[in-house]
Amino acid sequence: RSWTPIEVCSVFPQPSINVNSxxxxxxxxxxxxxxxxxxEVILCGWVQYLRFDMFHCFKHFILHTxxxxxxxxxxxxxxxxxxxLRPDGQENKEMPTGEIEVLAxxxxxxxxxxKLPFEIKDFVKKSESLRMQYRYLDLRSSQMQYNLRLRSQLVMKMREYLCNVHGFVDVETPTLFKRTPGGAKEFVVPSxxxxxxxxxxxxxQQFKQLLMVAGIDRYFQLARCYRDEGSKPDRQPEFTQVDIEMSFVDQAGIRGLIEGLVQYSWPVEKDPVSTPFPCITYEKAMKDYGVDKPDTRFAMKVCSKYLDMILHFGSLVFFVIFLYFFPKEVSVVLVKADGALKSSLNRLMPASAKQQLLQMAQARPGDLLLISAGTQECVRPLLGKLRLQCAELLEGSGVAVRDPSAFHFLWVVDFPLFLPKEEDPDQLESAHHPFTAPLPEDAHLLYSLPHKVRGQHYDLVLNGCEIGGGSIRIHKASDQQHVLETILKEDPSLLSHLLEALDSGAPPHGGIALGLDRFLSIIVGAPSIRDVIAFPKSFRGHDLMSRAxxxxxxxxxxxxxxxxxxxxGDEGNQEK
Amino acid sequence: RSWTPIEVCSVFPQPSINVNSxxxxxxxxxxxxxxxxxxEVILCGWVQYLRFDMFHCFKHFILHTxxxxxxxxxxxxxxxxxxxLRPDGQENKEMPTGEIEVLAxxxxxxxxxxKLPFEIKDFVKKSESLRMQYRYLDLRSSQMQYNLRLRSQLVMKMREYLCNVHGFVDVETPTLFKRTPGGAKEFVVPSxxxxxxxxxxxxxQQFKQLLMVAGIDRYFQLARCYRDEGSKPDRQPEFTQVDIEMSFVDQAGIRGLIEGLVQYSWPVEKDPVSTPFPCITYEKAMKDYGVDKPDTRFAMKVCSKYLDMILHFGSLVFFVIFLYFFPKEVSVVLVKADGALKSSLNRLMPASAKQQLLQMAQARPGDLLLISAGTQECVRPLLGKLRLQCAELLEGSGVAVRDPSAFHFLWVVDFPLFLPKEEDPDQLESAHHPFTAPLPEDAHLLYSLPHKVRGQHYDLVLNGCEIGGGSIRIHKASDQQHVLETILKEDPSLLSHLLEALDSGAPPHGGIALGLDRFLSIIVGAPSIRDVIAFPKSFRGHDLMSRAxxxxxxxxxxxxxxxxxxxxGDEGNQEK
Incomplete structure (x- = not known):
């Protein structure tokens, strides 16, 4: 078997490639x-199996020896x-190489x-830990070969787009750096x-902004990033982001750049991506979907009229009322064939309310309504989760809700710049990071009503996953100092080099970072980002192959x- | 001043690039x-200076306001x-923009x-530490802009060559890994x-070989690497290498690949590189140049006949005899106008020896001979250093020895596979690393006379600097086990995953790694690799900007x- 498969090269067919050079x-x-x-050919590869007639099979052809x-x-x-040619009757029409063999x-x-720990056949199911322990065998599977080769080709196209089309400069920044204020998730490296x-x-983040001050104008990097989150499912302690920063640009410029980037690097075997991507505000995302990263592959939108919110999908209607007497609970209402309601809420609702409910929900017999109540801050996220769970439940029962081959990109914008701290709601913290600039029309509120300020932050969402985020940055030192010191109550001396830099002729600038691993895993339909990383860590952060x-x-x-x-009591408990 | 300078894009002119999009x-x-x-134009940039007539200068043009x-x-x-157009008499013919101005x-x-800590003008000399502390200002200099933009474009060309011409797969490998046996220079990261x-x-190294076992066939990566060497001049704790590995390839294949890579990515503004690069054996390099990375931009070769060695350059002849009575010392012999010798060795040498010396050195009046004696292992490196010091000395006095615009590539091959350990010469250690395969003609010696085995290792040398090295690897587990266990006396269980992988259908494979920072610094003629790295550390490993x-x-x-x-006594001595 030779793993230089032509079927993978077809993702971006380039006849100039010579894989045999x-x-x-x-x-x-x-x-x-x-x-x-x-x-006359010379072939190298892996013997796949011995046929009964003592011929040997490679993946793609039969060797006659x-x-x-x-x-x-x-x-x-x-x-x-x-x-x-293979002898008559021995052809395999299903393989591109099925009509020929090689006489050795x-x-x-x-x-x-x-003797291997498992057979390398796509249909042989292996446990995750066995796959990870023998990753070099697992990578021989055609799915993993496809994933890694697609990854390589996709980032190559991204680089071509950024470097050769838009003049971006690929700059490497240090990974041995100084602890950032509040960087609780940063690994430390003793010197x-x-x-x-x-x-x-x-x-x-700091380096990309400093590069704009340095006049690099257009920076990008496939940047290795690190986050120590302990054990979290489907997170990796090191991951890769497509890191981009531009000077003299606004939100629309960055969004246009990324739309072009996705379009340019999109696998040709998939349906083309159309641009511009739809764009909604954070407020609307929360109102309609109960989440800031809506999966827009299906409707079932949360609607609210006055104090009411409705989730609507097909013949299923979720109706949610702010009644303030069922906080964080969900009641089920079934619309029976005769239009009557079957629900524990029945006795609480007068006939007129039921009528209003059916009308607002445009409910038909057979529909199911789900009703909840509570504050907006509680009910919206609850409904957002419920919406996704319903989709999964329905898909589990064979109802087509989301097209698995559909890719729905979405921009979410106008996030609040600051949020109340969970542990002390009178204090504000950055919704994303302290370098995000306010919307120009809200900038005057920065000094009076900071909690009302919306930021020039934008998230890129694909099929309900946040795959990127960025912002136009604060480029004036005085504004940055005000945000750090007065609003966030942080010690600005820890970022003195950045403040000095902003004061040294910083151009207006903004950028974005795309999570490459997540983006790829959605493109190839992988259940985990581990499937698009050559040597991932387990969810506990272990390398099961080398035992790191x-x-x-x-x-x-x-x-x-x-x-x-x-x-x-653990001191003697070392393995060696 | 706008730092999207057209003069930099001209390194690889691509009319498709739009830096204003x-x-x-x-x-x-x-x-x-x-x-x-x-x-009608819209320009953004940095004000350079205020002219006496209240016009403002950008770097490239005058703004009339x-x-x-x-x-x-x-x-x-x-x-x-x-x-x-600028008014008559105000043109500056030396600038491409010198004939025009902009009326605002x-x-x-x-x-x-x-007020900046230093003026951003190329002719203003700054101390290294000031440059590093305000790196974002230092990077605005046209030299640093050139260096970083050239770096970006050169690696882009390298990627095009590897991905689009030869079908290499760009695979990212982990940087959070397990300590390698004897990895004394590896930073540790607590979990x-x-x-x-x-x-x-x-x-x-381990991952690239595992990727060959995994059937990736052709791997490359611009890999961030780490080495904790404490304080060493012109070393960086993190650096970048162009990391390459191929299956089903021999030495000639890898060398051909790299020659093509250098040729393809070579800046068009420089004289083209001709291939194949010259190739000499380690033995010959030591014999002729006294070093395994000879600077071949100048002759002055060390010659040895019988027990004699001669360094010859122009009218200078360095003649070195293994007399065994001046260990590690150098004697100076001046050939006077009358052909007589002026030297402290005079009284030790009979007339016949003098005659022989002059003849062997082909010495002419006015020549200077430098003579040393000792064992081959001592005298060769001594002479190698002397040769370089002479070149520097001569250049310092204005004698043209090395063409500063010349780029001399050289392969050095047939290194010994093992060397005696310095602290215990009866023990062997790997000359490079334990994964290098022996030369096929020496393979039988691996089990009998390992110290005689030459390895399939190759170094790429440019102008006397090693800019890359690689090897054909051992691909059979039994050979690898023998090298680790029997020859190197290392615990093979620490590399059990690699040994198991080799036993799981490892193809023959080999590779190379190029030191990107060093390579670039030679191309741009920078005195230090710090000049081709955006945010380097000081030689003590400090980031002087952020104080890491x-x-x-x-x-x-x-x-x-x-x-x-x-x-x-140091406990209280924290800075904060």
Whole structure:
């Protein structure tokens, strides 16, 4: 089997690519066709299985030789031979290579394979931990080959778009940096100076802004980022973002850039993406979908009239009233064939209210209404979750709700710039980060009513997942200082280099970061971002193949002036 | 001043690039020409200086307006205006924009600049530490703009060559990994599990080989690598390498790939690079140049006949004899006008020896001979250093030795696979790393005379600097186990995942890594790799702008189960 499959190259067909250059082979195993009959070829690859007639199968073709009968599957061979048509009746019309075979003149065994922990066949189900432990075998599956090759080609197209079309400069920024104020999720890296630590940054946010002050004008980077969140499902301690920053640009400019970027790099095998992407405000997203990253592949919108909200999808209607007497609860209302309601709310509702309910919900017999009550802040998110759960429930029962081949992009804008702190609602904290500029029409409120200020922040949502976010930044040092010091009560001296930089001729600028792993996992329909990362960590942050993180001797830690605080009774519990 | 300079884009002129797309401006300040006279333009940029006549200068043009007289240099403005010819006598023929100016209709001040710590003019000399502290200002210099933009364009060309020409797959590998055996220079990263640490790898060596086992066939990555070497001049704790691995390939294949890569990505403004690059063996490099990375821009080769070695350059001849009585010393022999020798060695040398010396060195009157003696292992490196010092000395006195615009690439091959350990010469250690395969003709010696085995390692040398190195790898588990266990006396269980992978159908494979920072610094003629890195660390590993590494509170370290071992008397000595 040769894993230079032609079917993967077709994502962005480029006839100029030569995957056999400088190699032992003349062709990949997958590219031979009846037109090649008579050709002398040299092939390299993995033996797939031994057929009953002692022919050997590669993934894409049959090798005609009698010499290899004891060779285990997945052993590596080099074959010199001649392409010929398969004998009558032995063709396999379902394979592009199914009409030919290779008559071997010589076969060289390059490596013999041991008995593997699992067979490398797409239909063989492996546990996640076995896949991770033997990732180098798991990656031989055609799905993982496709995912990694698509990833490579997609980022190449992104680079072409940014560099060659729009003149962006690819700049690498440090990952050994200084701890950011409040950077609780940053890994620390001890240095050789006692007590001094680097920090692995969550994003190049400060550097990208400094590059604008530095006159780079258009920056991008496929940036490795780090976030220590402990054990969280489908998060990775290191991940990659497409990091972009531009000078002399507004929100519309950044949005247009990203729409073009997605369109340019979109796999040709998928339906093309149309632009511009729809754009809604945060307020409308919360009102209509109960969430700031709506899945717009299906309707079932939350509607509110006066104090009422309605979720509507097909013949299912979710109706939610702010009655203030069922906080955070959901009541079920079934519209019976005769139009009567079956619900525990029945006795609480006068006939007129029922009539109003049916009318507002445009409910028909057979419909199901779900009613909840509470404050707007409670009920909207509740309904948003309910909406998604209903979609899943229905899909689980075979009702088509969301088209699995549909890709719905959506901009969400006009987020509040600050939110009340959970632990102290009188205090404000940044909704995203402290560098976001206010909307021009709200800028005057920054000094009077900061909680009313909307920010120039934009999120890019795809099928209900946030795949990117960014903002136009504050470019005046005095505004930035006011936000940090007066509004957020943070110590501005920790960001003194950034404040000084803004004061040194900072141009107006803004940017965005796309979560590449998440974006790709949605494109290929993978259940987890682990399926688009070559060597991911488990959800506990472990590399199951090499067993990282691992114990390090106290001696090796000496030069970093640190020692381990073993929990009581755990000191001797080292694995080595 | 707008730093989207047209002169930089010309490194790889691509008329498709639009650096003004999606921007506030219609043109960059540097692109206007007399042909644009009459054009209505919108420009954004930095005010350079106020002329005596109250015109304002941008870097590339003069703005005709009377409204900005108090605006400090480096303030940011947006100008709407009309291009017109400069008045007679005010043209500047040395600038491409020197014949025109812009008559402003409106000027908007986007940001006012404070008094800067230094003027942003290429001729203003700044100390290294001041440059680093205000890196965002230093990067506005045209040299740093050129360096970073060239870097971006060069790596883009490299990617095009690898992805679009040869079908390589760009795969990202983890940087939070497990400590490698003997990885003394690896930074550690504490995890939330007591005593367990990730390690920041020095290179993706294990992953690139695992990707070959995984059937990726052709891998590359611009890989961030980490090396904790404490304070070393011109080393960086994090650096970037162009990391490449291929299956079913031999040395010639990798060398051909890299020659093509360099040729394809070479700046068009430089003289083209001719291929193939010359190739010499390690033995010959040591013999002729006294070093394994010879600077071949000048001759002055070390020659050895029998026990004699001669360094020859122009009229200077360095003659070195293994006399075994002047270990590690160098004697000077001047050939006088009458052919007699002036030297402290005179009394030790019989007339016949002198004659032989002059003959062997082909010495002429006025020549200088430098003679040393000792074992081959001592004298060769000594001579190698002497050769370079002579070149520097001569150049310092105005003698042209090396052409500063010349780029001499050289392959050095056939390195010994193992070297005696410095601390215990009876023990062997890998000359490069334990994964290098032996030369096929030496493979049988692996089990009998390992110290005689030459490896399939190759170094790429440019102008006397090693800019890359790689090898064909061992692809059979039994050979790898033998090297680790029997020859190197290492615990093979630490690399059990790699050994298992080799046993799972590993194809023959090999690769290379190019040091991107060093390569670029040679191309742009920078004295330090810091000049091709946007935000480098000082030689002590400090970020002088943000002051990283920095102190972290004991509280923040708690979740990582580590505490700082303060050296005696230093505990209270924290900066905050």
């Amino acid at each position: 400088l190699s032992f082979r003349s062709h990949t195993c997958g590219e031979l066709r009846p037109a090649d009959v008579g050709e 009698y010499s290899l009968c004891d060779l285990p599957p997945e052993s590596v061979i080099r074959v010199k031979g001649t392409v010929r 003149e010589s076969v060289e065994i390059l490596n013999v394979c041991r 050789r100076e006692p007590g001094r630590f680097y920090s692995l940054p969550q994003s190049p 993180p691992d114990f390090v001797s106290e001696d090796e830690l000496k030069s970093y002036h640190i020692s381990v605080n073993w929990p009581a | 999606l921007s506030f401006r219609s043109h960059t300040c540097g692109e206007l020409r007399p042909a644009d006279v009459g054009e 009377y409204s900005l007289c108090d605006l400090p240099p480096e303030s940011v403005i947006r100008v709407k205006g009309t291009v017109r 209709e409106s000027v908007e001040i986007l940001n006012v600049c404070r 939330r599990e007591p005593g367990r640490f990730y390690s920041l790898p020095q290179s993706p 590494p920095d102190f972290v509170s004991e509280d923040e370290l708690k979740s990582y189960h580590i505490s700082v071992n303060w050296p005696a």
